[in-house]
Structure formats: structure tokens, C-alpha cells
Amino acid sequence: MRNGTxxxxxxxxxxxxxxxxGIDWVLINASPDVLMQIRATPALQPARAVRDTGIAAVLxxxxxIDHVTGLLMLRERGAPLPLYATAEVLADLxxxxxxxxxxxxxxxxxxxxxxxxxxxxxIAPLQNTTFLPIxxxxxxxxxxxxxxxxxxxxNIGLMLHDGASGARVFYAPGLGHMSDAVxxxxxxxxxxxxxxxxxxxxxxxxxxxxxxxxxxMGHLPQSGPGGMIEVLGRMPARRKILIHINNSNPILxxxxxxxxxxxxxxxxxxFDGMDIIV
Numbered sequence: 001m002r003n004g005t006x007x008x009x010x011x012x013x014x015x016x017x018x019x020x021x022g023i024d025w026v027l028i029n030a031s032p033d034v035l036m037q038i039r040a041t042p043a044l045q046p047a048r049a050v051r052d053t054g055i056a057a058v059l060x061x062x063x064x065i066d067h068v069t070g071l072l073m074l075r076e077r078g079a080p081l082p083l084y085a086t087a088e089v090l091a092d093l094x095x096x097x098x099x100x101x102x103x104x105x106x107x108x109x110x111x112x113x114x115x116x117x118x119x120x121x122x123i124a125p126l127q128n129t130t131f132l133p134i135x136x137x138x139x140x141x142x143x144x145x146x147x148x149x150x151x152x153x154x155n156i157g158l159m160l161h162d163g164a165s166g167a168r169v170f171y172a173p174g175l176g177h178m179s180d181a182v183x184x185x186x187x188x189x190x191x192x193x194x195x196x197x198x199x200x201x202x203x204x205x206x207x208x209x210x211x212x213x214x215x216x217m218g219h220l221p222q223s224g225p226g227g228m229i230e231v232l233g234r235m236p237a238r239r240k241i242l243i244h245i246n247n248s249n250p251i252l253x254x255x256x257x258x259x260x261x262x263x264x265x266x267x268x269x270x271f272d273g274m275d276i277i278v
Contacts, residue, residue: 088152
């Protein structure tokens with residue numbers, strides 16, 4: 001890809017931003033590439049002050065390094081950073097990987113523990129969007145003190161509901177198991193943004209990149225029985241989009257057989273700067 005010998009474009013690490021007015025945004029996951037993402041997205045830099053972003057708050061899906069280390073790049077705010085995450089994630093980020101303690105020496109953190117009790121919440125200043133956390137069955141990060149003792153709040157999916165249009169978006173960049181709650185949520189969504197990490201379960205092993213399968217890492221592969229293609233095939237959503245795609249995944253090659261198979265099933269592949277209006 002770097003040499004230009006395959007048909008593909010690079011992508012930054014998985015993250016989305018949500019707004020209901022195009023001015024104020026909730027950043028969902030703060031990736032290590034957040035500065036590059038802000039530079040590439042003019043709406044995230046309104047320049048109301050010398051140091052400014054349109055990011056009003058951050059919501060974390062888990063405490064994985066590729067979803068949280070970008071918090072450090074937001075340290076020069078003029079006020080504490082509103083941070084929404086489950087109690088389990090906040091505990092990992094104050095103890096095992098103490099990012100919130102580090103940020104306390106800069107802008108500070110205004111922590112909001114997310115309850116996973118089936119109730120949605122609003123995040124100011126967004127007025128029309130409701131955020132509903134849905135617990136996922138998966139592991140905490142390798143650095144967590146309870147890596148081998150999964151807790152319900154270690155990983156979440158998220159249902160976004162636009163009160164103005166009535167549309168719903170289900171977002172789950174890490175999805176390793178289809179529970180009844182996840183199945184029900186996905187069936188209600190108009191747009192699905194879900195785990196596209198690996199094409200096959202043994203992908204990382206076959207390429208010599210890891211000794212773990214996709215399932216062992218907490219991801220449903222796209223292919224094979226029970227895979228994401230099969231799951232999405234029974235969902236009524238009008239758009240089905242894969243996100244959080246590992247650089248080993250052949251769907252990143254636009255002319256690959258795997259990419260063609262996704263297209264045949266009406267499944268899209270997320271890219272940097274993708275704009276989804278619901």
C-alpha cells in the first residue's frame with residue numbers, strides 16, 4: 001500500500017464523532033491518531049479560540065490502548081474534559097493505565113460513570129441525541145487487573161438515537177459474541193457500524209502476526225459460520241458498515257475477492273472522513 005502497488009488507502013485508528021448540529025461533537029473513542037483526525041476534519045476545529053476543538057465530550061467503549069491514548073492529546077483544554085465511560089473502564093484508566101491521573105496535571109477530567117441498566121442518557125450540549133450503552137461479552141485490556149475475570153462494563157456497544165429524525169445507529173467496533181441484547185439492538189438500528197477487524201478467525205496466526213484467533217481477541221471474523229457476514233445478513237438495517245479494520249484484513253484491498261463478497265451482501269467498508277447522516 002505504501003509503495004502504491006495495491007489498490008488501497010490508509011486509515012487512521014477507529015473512532016467516530018457524533019453531532020446533532022454540526023458544531024458540538026461527542027468523540028467516541030480517542031485514538032492515538034486523534035490529532036491527525038482533527039486536522040482532517042474541519043468541523044472538529046471551529047477555531048473559536050487559539051486552542052480549541054469542537055469536541056465537547058469523549059465517550060469510551062472500552063479501555064483498550066487504541067481507544068484511549070488520544071485522551072493525552074486533548075490535555076490543553078481550558079476546562080476539565082467531560083469523560084463518559086463505565087466504572088470498570090474508569091477504574092482501569094485511574095489505576096492500571098492512569099491516564100485520568102496524568103490529565104489531572106493538565107486540563108483535568110470530569111468523569112461521568114456510564115450505567116448499563118438499559119437506560120439512555122444525554123450528553124451536553126447535544127440536544128437531540130440519546131446514547132444507550134449495551135454491555136458486550138468480551139475481555140478487559142491485557143493490562144487490566146481483571147483481564148481473565150470479565151466484568152459486564154469492560155466493553156460496551158452503543159445505540160445512538162436521533163430524537164429529531166427517529167433514526168438509530170448501533171456502534172460496536174469490538175464485537176466478539178452475539179448476545180440476545182446485542183441481536184435485539186442491531187435489529188432496531190437503521191445504520192450498523194460494527195466490528196470489521198478480521199476476515200477469517202485464523203487470519204493473524206496464518207500471517208504470523210499473532211498466536212491468537214479473532215475470537216480469542218474478542219472479534220467476530222467476517223467469514224465462516226456465525227461470522228459477521230452471516231449476522232448482518234439477517235439484519236434489516238438500510239446501511240451495514242464495517243469499522244475497526246485490522247491492517248491484515250484483505251477487505252482493505254478494493255479489488256480483492258473478499259471486498260467483492262462484502263459488496264454482494266450490501267456491506268460497506270468504513271474509511272477516514274466517512275460522513276453518515278441519519
